[in-house]
Amino acid sequence: MDRGLYDEHDYDRESAERSAHRLTRRQVLRAGAMTAGVAAVGPTLAQSVTSRAAADVPGIVKPTPDSLFIARGTNAEMRWSAMHGRGYLTPVDGFFVRNHTSTPRIDPATWRLRVHGTGVEREVSVSYDDLLALPQVTLTRFIECAGNGRSFFGTQQGQTAAGTQWTLGAVGVADWTGVRLSSVLERAGIKPSALDVMPVGLDDQQVRRPVPLEKALADDTLLVLGMNGRTLPPDHGFPARILVPGWVGVANIKWVGSIEVSETPLISQWNTTSYRMFGPAYPDSPLVTTQVVKSAIEQPPSLRPGRTELTGRSWSAYGRIRRVEVSVDGGRWRDARLGLRNEPQAWRQWSVSWVATPGDHVVRVRATDEHGNGQPDTVPFNEQGYLFGAVVNHPVAVA
Ligand SMILES: Nc1nc2c(c(=O)[nH]1)N[C@H]1C(S)=C(S)[C@@H](COP(=O)(O)O)O[C@H]1N2
Numbered sequence: 001m002d003r004g005l006y007d008e009h010d011y012d013r014e015s016a017e018r019s020a021h022r023l024t025r026r027q028v029l030r031a032g033a034m035t036a037g038v039a040a041v042g043p044t045l046a047q048s049v050t051s052r053a054a055a056d057v058p059g060i061v062k063p064t065p066d067s068l069f070i071a072r073g074t075n076a077e078m079r080w081s082a083m084h085g086r087g088y089l090t091p092v093d094g095f096f097v098r099n100h101t102s103t104p105r106i107d108p109a110t111w112r113l114r115v116h117g118t119g120v121e122r123e124v125s126v127s128y129d130d131l132l133a134l135p136q137v138t139l140t141r142f143i144e145c146a147g148n149g150r151s152f153f154g155t156q157q158g159q160t161a162a163g164t165q166w167t168l169g170a171v172g173v174a175d176w177t178g179v180r181l182s183s184v185l186e187r188a189g190i191k192p193s194a195l196d197v198m199p200v201g202l203d204d205q206q207v208r209r210p211v212p213l214e215k216a217l218a219d220d221t222l223l224v225l226g227m228n229g230r231t232l233p234p235d236h237g238f239p240a241r242i243l244v245p246g247w248v249g250v251a252n253i254k255w256v257g258s259i260e261v262s263e264t265p266l267i268s269q270w271n272t273t274s275y276r277m278f279g280p281a282y283p284d285s286p287l288v289t290t291q292v293v294k295s296a297i298e299q300p301p302s303l304r305p306g307r308t309e310l311t312g313r314s315w316s317a318y319g320r321i322r323r324v325e326v327s328v329d330g331g332r333w334r335d336a337r338l339g340l341r342n343e344p345q346a347w348r349q350w351s352v353s354w355v356a357t358p359g360d361h362v363v364r365v366r367a368t369d370e371h372g373n374g375q376p377d378t379v380p381f382n383e384q385g386y387l388f389g390a391v392v393n394h395p396v397a398v399a
């Protein structure tokens with residue numbers, strides 16, 4: 001495994017040295033404030049972008065019925081019970097939406113993707129049709145919010161983290177079809193001195209989060225045009241989004257309008273004031289890069305008594321899932337039966353039979369991936385509640 005592609009720590013430290021910044025918390029905060037200011041007076045967008053409010057969750061275009069979603073501000077969390085009996089992929093209808101503001105409606109006829117910056121030989125601009133004409137690749141991968149599971153810092157560990165109080169439904173697995181990001185960047189001529197690549201979203205806040213050039217050029221980093229065999233839906237980034245498998249959700253920029261390639265480190269609020277681990281356990285405030293190992297059950301919190309199949313899915317940002325164990329009411333860990341399909345950086349379905357007796361129970365699930373990464377009982381706190389990979393206590397009331 002190439003460590004550089006999973007962990008930005010060394011890369012981040014080097015960047016900090018190059019830009020003569022020591023990323024102490026105060027300076028990080030200041031850097032974030034600075035870029036926020038720049039964004040506010042930045043150039044207006046050339047593209048025709050309009051925001052449209054939606055039916056259920058404000059700013060989301062697709063319906064977000066209670067049967068499929070839990071509304072959380074501008075976001076829609078997938079209800080895990082809706083995945084019970086479903087196939088391997090998360091259907092588009094039920095895929096979680098994490099919008100910092102709202103879904104922009106973009107006209108693909110006038111949309112252009114601009115590649116520019118000090119790291120390229122020349123600025124280029126490509127159309128939607130140009131992208132459709134390039135060779136297409138499909139990958140089955142999860143996209144997961146870095147804050148997925150954040151609520152358990154509070155409910156399980158007694159220390160509430162700031163941010164959307166997701167349970168475990170800020171994750172989904174889809175078939176993503178698109179072009180290699182490298183094939184688009186190469187059209188602009190990447191200079192040997194290029195360092196950072198920052199795709200910028202066309203939503204109100206122009207959400208953007210740089211990735212190291214090496215990661216942008218990786219074979220599995222895509223500019224996605226399709227999801228589950230259909231055109232990418234508006235809420236998931238139409239006309240084009242980035243896919244950076246295994247990395248934090250925010251790296252998967254939706255509604256990309258431009259990509260800056262730079263010879264110098266790029267910053268935005270999404271790699272300075274947020275998406276860093278702040279707290280006593282993290283003295284150098286590392287960037288949040290790769291997701292961790294997690295498991296979720298698909299049962300609703302109340303069940304009828306009798307023999308039942310507990311089902312769920314486990315996933316790892318580092319590869320495939322090798323083992324899943326389930327424990328009820330603190331009893332011994334039992335191996336779950338595992339689904340055959342086991343894509344790396346996606347998930348594995350599992351089931352275990354259980355005789356549910358009346359009363360209140362706690363189901364715990366832990367997974368181990370092919371590299372031996374597992375799920376601890378607790379994880380050290382970080383202020384913004386990222387990467388909650390500890391075993392979750394699922395309450396199940398049987399009556
Ligand atoms: N332009 C833009 N891209 C974005 C976001 C956003 O708000 N704006 N949210 C990010 C975050 S935090 C996550 S977790 C994923 C969610 O992808 P989804 O809404 O398709 O599930 O998109 C990322 N890309």
Ligand SMILES: [Mo]
Nearest residue numbers: 145146249250
């Ligand atoms: Mo996210």
